[in-house]
Structure formats: structure tokens, C-alpha cells
Amino acid sequence: MILIFSSSGDPSTLDVMRWIHHLSGARVVRINADEEYRVELTFADDDFHVRVNDDAFRLADVSSAWLRKGGFWFKGLFPAVTAAGRPALTRHLGQMLERENRALRDHFHYVLRKRCAVLGSAHGSTPNKLVVLERARELGLRTPPFSVSNLRSHAQSLLASGDGYVTKAMSDGLYLFDATDSKTGYYTYTEALGPQSLEGAAERGAPSFFQRYVEKAFELRIFFLDDQFRAGAIFSQNDEKTRVDYRKYNDERPNRVIPFRLPQEIEHKLSLLARALDLNTGSFDMIVDAQGEYYLLEVNPVGQFGPLSEKCNLGIERMIAERLVAHEH
Amino acid sequence: MDAKTLLRDCLDKYVFLYSDCVPVEGYAASAIYDLTRRLISTFPSAYFPFFELFRARRLRDIVAELGPEERDDFVAFLDFLLEHEYVAVVDDAASFPAISGEWDAPCTIHNAILDVRGQHHDYLKIVEELGALGCQHLQVRSYSKIFGICELAELARLCRGSSIQTLEAVLPYDPSLRDDDYVAVVSAHRVIAGLVLHSADAERRIAVDYGARESVAKLLTMEIQLTTRPIESHLDCGHLSQRQLLPPSTPSFNELHHFNGCLNRKLSIDEGGQVRNCPAMRGSFGDHRSVSLADVVAREDFRRVWRAKNDEIQGCRDCPYRYACTGCRALLEEPDVQDSKPLKCGYDPYTDAWADWRTRANATATMARYQARLHLPIVRS
Numbered sequence: 001m002i003l004i005f006s007s008s009g010d011p012s013t014l015d016v017m018r019w020i021h022h023l024s025g026a027r028v029v030r031i032n033a034d035e036e037y038r039v040e041l042t043f044a045d046d047d048f049h050v051r052v053n054d055d056a057f058r059l060a061d062v063s064s065a066w067l068r069k070g071g072f073w074f075k076g077l078f079p080a081v082t083a084a085g086r087p088a089l090t091r092h093l094g095q096m097l098e099r100e101n102r103a104l105r106d107h108f109h110y111v112l113r114k115r116c117a118v119l120g121s122a123h124g125s126t127p128n129k130l131v132v133l134e135r136a137r138e139l140g141l142r143t144p145p146f147s148v149s150n151l152r153s154h155a156q157s158l159l160a161s162g163d164g165y166v167t168k169a170m171s172d173g174l175y176l177f178d179a180t181d182s183k184t185g186y187y188t189y190t191e192a193l194g195p196q197s198l199e200g201a202a203e204r205g206a207p208s209f210f211q212r213y214v215e216k217a218f219e220l221r222i223f224f225l226d227d228q229f230r231a232g233a234i235f236s237q238n239d240e241k242t243r244v245d246y247r248k249y250n251d252e253r254p255n256r257v258i259p260f261r262l263p264q265e266i267e268h269k270l271s272l273l274a275r276a277l278d279l280n281t282g283s284f285d286m287i288v289d290a291q292g293e294y295y296l297l298e299v300n301p302v303g304q305f306g307p308l309s310e311k312c313n314l315g316i317e318r319m320i321a322e323r324l325v326a327h328e329h
Numbered sequence: 330m331d332a333k334t335l336l337r338d339c340l341d342k343y344v345f346l347y348s349d350c351v352p353v354e355g356y357a358a359s360a361i362y363d364l365t366r367r368l369i370s371t372f373p374s375a376y377f378p379f380f381e382l383f384r385a386r387r388l389r390d391i392v393a394e395l396g397p398e399e400r401d402d403f404v405a406f407l408d409f410l411l412e413h414e415y416v417a418v419v420d421d422a423a424s425f426p427a428i429s430g431e432w433d434a435p436c437t438i439h440n441a442i443l444d445v446r447g448q449h450h451d452y453l454k455i456v457e458e459l460g461a462l463g464c465q466h467l468q469v470r471s472y473s474k475i476f477g478i479c480e481l482a483e484l485a486r487l488c489r490g491s492s493i494q495t496l497e498a499v500l501p502y503d504p505s506l507r508d509d510d511y512v513a514v515v516s517a518h519r520v521i522a523g524l525v526l527h528s529a530d531a532e533r534r535i536a537v538d539y540g541a542r543e544s545v546a547k548l549l550t551m552e553i554q555l556t557t558r559p560i561e562s563h564l565d566c567g568h569l570s571q572r573q574l575l576p577p578s579t580p581s582f583n584e585l586h587h588f589n590g591c592l593n594r595k596l597s598i599d600e601g602g603q604v605r606n607c608p609a610m611r612g613s614f615g616d617h618r619s620v621s622l623a624d625v626v627a628r629e630d631f632r633r634v635w636r637a638k639n640d641e642i643q644g645c646r647d648c649p650y651r652y653a654c655t656g657c658r659a660l661l662e663e664p665d666v667q668d669s670k671p672l673k674c675g676y677d678p679y680t681d682a683w684a685d686w687r688t689r690a691n692a693t694a695t696m697a698r699y700q701a702r703l704h705l706p707i708v709r710s
């Protein structure tokens with residue numbers, strides 16, 4: 001049996017499941033982080049019994065698991081507790097339940113990893129961007145120089161250097177698509193640092209992440225699964241509107257995405273980096289400048305690979321399905 | 330950048346045609362398929378050999394070989410390529426391999442057609458068996474009032490939980506129903522991705538917005554389309570005009586190199602309940618009630634037409650649109666010639682001209698022959 005943890009709107013999950021059904025008769029149980037289920041669960045020794053709505057299974061049944069999206073998947077296992085008229089206690093209890101939830105989650109992942117082939121990052125979270133950049137440098141991968149500071153004077157000196165900098169979130173950035181309420185999306189982009197960014201800023205503000213802007217010839221989106229790499233080059237430089245960030249692309253002239261042959265040396269270093277970060281799948285974002293130098297920007301363990309796979313005919317969904325099916329007996 | 334600048338500053342570089350822009354050679358006109366922007370543009374086939382030169386030689390060496398009158402044409406062609414952002418200049422294109430031409434999809438049957446006229450089919454059996462084959466799209470075409478909006482709602486319910494992602498319907502318009510009745514059924518079943526009502530009182534559209542607002546609403550709306558045109562039988566299908574070409578994408582472009590764009594992984598149940606490749610094609614594989622669809626689909630003689638790709642069809646093989654055109658194997662210019670060009674195609678690859686197919690010699694006579702084969706017990710309200 002194959003266990004998939006995802007979220008309800010993820011199109012790639014559906015495509016991978018189609019391939020699984022097409023290639024094998026394996027049973028698939030999909031659990032979405034954003035859906036409420038009737039969950040029954042019992043852990044004993046190193047086995048567990050789980051029933052999610054009508055799907056019941058034991059750990060011993062699971063041959064592969066794919067952690068596609070989300071954090072912990074059994075939502076609402078710990079019902080909220082309210083102490084009437086005592087907000088401080090209510091808050092405290094809420095935090096305690098959160099810790100209980102996390103302890104259970106960690107144990108769940110531990111036994112899952114021990115007993116079956118797990119694809120994806122255990123906690124469904126992005127590795128710390130700053131740590132990734134440090135690690136990359138240790139392995140000899142180039143990264144654009146960066147700094148973090150809460151001083152306006154620091155930002156001003158960067159501006160004055162004339163080199164060109166961008167600023168972005170240190171963590172995941174904001175990506176919120178509110179489908180229930182206002183039906184609007186919000187997300188943060190990589191923005192160029194300009195004089196207007198500092199307008200009205202106090203001398204000491206929130207710490208911000210600054211990174212040297214590298215004039216790119218093209219960008220690379222690199223999907224990896226174990227030691228297999230599939231890369232696409234994204235050409236966005238021609239278009240004023242997408243100079244800084246590819247995600248901000250415009251509809252009339254979408255950026256070209258074409259297959260790219262990664263130099264062996266870069267592929268090797270990326271594979272070491274993935275191992276150092278304990279990731280067996282994900283995507284790297286890199287840029288290549290006019291001189292042919294490669295710079296690592298970031299790694300995303302749960303990125304969308306669908307458009308890259310389709311446009312460049314990389315068969316990523318099938319690769320994942322084959323990896324998941326391989327452990328069926 | 331324009332061609333003049335290029336010829337001044339970049340003579341020692343190679344002209345690189347981005348690999349998502351694929352040249353397709355035709356007889357009079359050839360085309361570039363822009364697989365990212367999903368557009369096709371054509372140019373005279375005389376320019377086609379330049380693509381080979383671009384790969385092999387630096388710009389300087391290409392220009393050196395040109396005669397003085399060829400030079401202007403070359404500049405014009407380069408400008409055309411630059412304007413569409415089909416090309417860049419590079420020192421070395423070795424890092425950019427071509428997009429792989431392989432094609433496969435995670436389904437045994439991709440789409441199915443169900444025709445209904447005088448009798449109902451075993452819809453439950455059909456949906457269950459299509460689901461087991463991974464079928465993603467189902468189209469139902471009704472030529473009589475025995476299959477109307479209530480029956481569509483029932484079919485949509487059957488599709489729930491199956492592999493079928495979209496259900497499209499072509500139904501006769503029922504004047505006793507209000508617009509709201511149609512909207513109610515469509516908005517209650519998200520699987521219904523398209524509804525056309527034929528034989529209607531006017532050409533118009535009814536919007537279905539699923540209750541979403543503002544910018545999201547735009548993404549979620551569907552329109553029910555009403556047409557006064559009576560759609561009387563499967564012979565109304567198969568029109569191939571410029572408007573009907575598929576906007577090219579990597580998967581469809583690749584699929585059409587290997588397979589027939591209309592018939593590949595398709596299964597149909599005609600109005601008599603017979604299993605066929607297409608309702609308008611001869612050759613039945615039995616009544617759907619008595620055969621298993623999986624068994625039919627496994628048959629080599631059922632799959633044979635899937636491979637009738639445009640590269641092997643008269644005329645089409647010289648057509649620059651052949652990897653964007655679904656073609657048609659049911660209604661042919663010469664009904665008895667296996668690799669004959671589709672009857673309802675308006676394009677002539679040898680003159681690069683589009684015309685109404687009916688104006689072509691013998692076209693109406695051939696259509697009449699097809700009509701004579703068919704008995705139409707039209708059940709009209």
C-alpha cells in the first residue's frame with residue numbers, strides 16, 4: 001500500500017496517482033492536510049493502526065509513503081480546550097496541545113521512516129534558507145553574497161555601493177490563497193532594493209535579508225529524486241516585467257522553459273547538498289550569469305514541478321510513481 | 330534586438346532556436362510551433378533549410394554564402410524569428426537539448442463519446458468500465474429528448490469518485506425548462522465542464538458562476554452555450570478549420586507525432602449501443618452490454634486506427650499544421666481509400682490556402698454518400 005500525504009488542491013498529486021494506477025494495482029491512501037477526517041489511531045510498540053474515514057490500514061501494510069505537502073496530517077486530533085473566562089490558561093492549554101501534537105507527529109514520522117520507503121521531507125517544511133546557503137558554500141557552490149540586518153544604515157550602504165541588491169523573506173515567504181473567505185491570493189516576491197524601499201523606514205526595523213542581484217543569462221529549475229536530476233532553463237531576462245522574479249510572470253508572453261543539461265560537477269555538488277540537508281526529493285533554483293557561472297538561490301522540498309515536467313517532457317510524475325510502486329510486493 | 334544589430338555584433342555566434350519553438354516543414358508553407366506560448370506561425374517553406382544551417386554554422390559563415398538578393402530575404406527572416414522571440418544568439422547550444430519526443434499518458438482510455446437517440450445505454454456499466462481504464466473525459470451527445478438535463482445529472486452522479494474528470498454534454502434544447510433549471514444542474518455537478526444546447530430558439534449563452542466572486546469568479550465560470558443549429562447526428566462532427574487547430578503544447582505536439590489526435594485512446598458507444606472507435610466509423614466491436622470494454626480496448630484491431638497519424642495521410646503529411654490537427658478518419662475525401670485526407674478539411678498544403686471544404690470538387694456528393702449510409706430515426710420534440 002502507498003500512503004500519500006498532500007493537500008486537496010495539489011494537481012501533481014493527482015497526476016502521480018494516475019500513474020500509480022496505470023502502472024500497478026497498488027492500493028493508494030491519500031490524506032490531505034486541509035481536510036477534516038474521522039480519524040482513529042493506535043500506536044503500539046512499533047506498529048500503528050489507523051482508520052481515516054473508511055480507509056483502515058496498519059504500518060505493516062505501507063510499503064511507501066510520499067510526504068508531498070503539509071505538516072502533520074491528522075487535523076483536529078486534539079480538540080481545542082477553553083477555560084471559561086481565563087484567557088491566559090486557555091492560551092497555555094492551546095500551546096500544550098500543540099506540543100502534544102508535535103510529539104505524536106515526530107514519533108509517527110520516526111516509525112514511518114524506520115519501516116518503509118519515505119519520499120519527501122519528514123516535517124514538510126522548508127530547510128532554513130540561510131543554513132542552505134552556508135551549506136552550499138561549504139560544498140563549493142557559488143551563492144550570491146547576502147547579509148541580514150535590522151539597520152537602515154546597512155541597507156543604505158548597500159544601495160550606495162551601486163551593486164544592486166534584492167530583498168526577500170528569510171523563511172518561506174507569504175503564500176496565502178484564501179479560497180473560503182475573500183477568495184483572494186497574497187504572496188511575496190523577490191523585490192529589488194531601491195530608494196523607495198527605505199522611505200519611511202526607521203533606523204532600527206525588523207531584520208531583513210539582502211542578497212546581491214546577479215545579472216542572469218537564465219534561471220534553472222532543477223528537480224531531483226534520489227540521485228536523478230531533471231533541469232529546465234527559464235528565460236525571463238528579455239521581459240522587463242519578469243526581470244527580478246519569474247513567478248511574477250505575465251500572461252501574454254510566458255517565459256520560455258526548455259530542457260537543460262546540467263554540468264556533472266554542479267549535479268554532483270547539488271546531490272551532496274541534498275544529502276547534507278537530508279532531502280531525497282525537491283527542487284533547486286539556480287541562476288547562470290553571462291559568464292556561465294552557476295549560483296544557488298534556494299531549495300524547495302515541495303515545489304510545483306508540474307509545469308516544468310509538462311513543458312520539457314521530463315516525465316517527473318511518472319518517475320515519482322515508479323519510485324513509489326517499486327517497493328510494492 | 331533586430332537582425333541588423335545581430336549581423337553587426339554577433340557574427341561569431343550561433344543562432345539558437347529555443348527548443349520549445351519547433352520548426353515543422355510543409356509543402357508550400359512551413360511552421361514554427363511555439364509550445365510555451367501555444368501559437369503557430371507560418372512562413373514560406375523556402376526558408377526552412379536555414380534551421381539546419383543555424384545548427385551547423387556560425388552566423389558569419391551563413392552570411393558569407395548568401396548571394397546579394399538572398400541577403401535581404403535572410404534579414405527579413407531573422408527579423409521574423411527575433412520578433413517572435415524564437416531565437417537567441419549563443420556561443421554554444423550544447424547545454425540545451427531538444428525536448429524529448431516521447432509520449433505516454435497514465436490511462437488506457439483517455440476520452441469517450443456516448444451517443445444517445447432512440448434508446449438508453451447501460452450507463453452504470455459504461456462509467457465503471459471506463460473508470461477502470463483510467464478514462465478522463467466523457468462526452469455525451471443526445472439527439473432526442475430521452476436524454477435531457479435530468480439524465481445528465483444522473484450520469485454526473487455516476488461519474489463521482491471515478492477517474493472521469495470532465496463530462497461534456499450536447500443536448501437538444503428543451504423549451505419547457507427555464508435557464509435556472511440548466512444552471513442548477515451544472516452548478517451542482519462540478520464534473521460537468523461543458524454544455525451545449527442545440528436546436529435552441531436563439532444563439533445565446535447562460536453564465537454559471539458557482540457562487541464565486543471577483544477575480545476568482547473569472548476562473549470558475551462556465552457558460553452554457555445555446556445554438557439554433559440542429560445537431561442531428563455524428564456526421565456533424567469532423568470539421569477542420571484554422572479555428573479548430575489545437576493550440577500546440579508539448580504533450581499534444583508529441584502525441585500527434587505518434588498517434589491520431591482524435592482517435593488515440595478514444596472509445597465510443599454509438600446510438601445503437603455498439604462499441605466503436607468513433608460513432609461515425611464503420612466496424613463495431615459488439616454491443617456494450619455483452620462485451621467488456623477492457624477486452625475491446627485490448628484488441629489489436631481496435632487500436633490500429635490509433636496509429637493513423639497525420640504523417641501517413643495523403644495531403645496531411647505535407648501540411649504544416651499536421652501536429653496541431655486532430656484529423657478525422659471517419660469522413661474522408663475518398664471514402665474507400667484508407668489514407669485519404671479528411672473530407673471536412675479546408676486547407677490545401679500545396680497552395681497554402683484555406684477555403685470552405687464544401688466548395689471543393691465532389692465534397693457535397695461525398696457527404697451525401699455518407700448520409701445515405703445512415704438511417705436517421707430522428708426523434709424530435
Ligand code: SF4
Nearest residue numbers: 645648651654674676
Ligand atoms: S491537411 Fe490534414 S493535417 Fe492539415 S489541416 Fe487538413 S486535415 Fe489537418
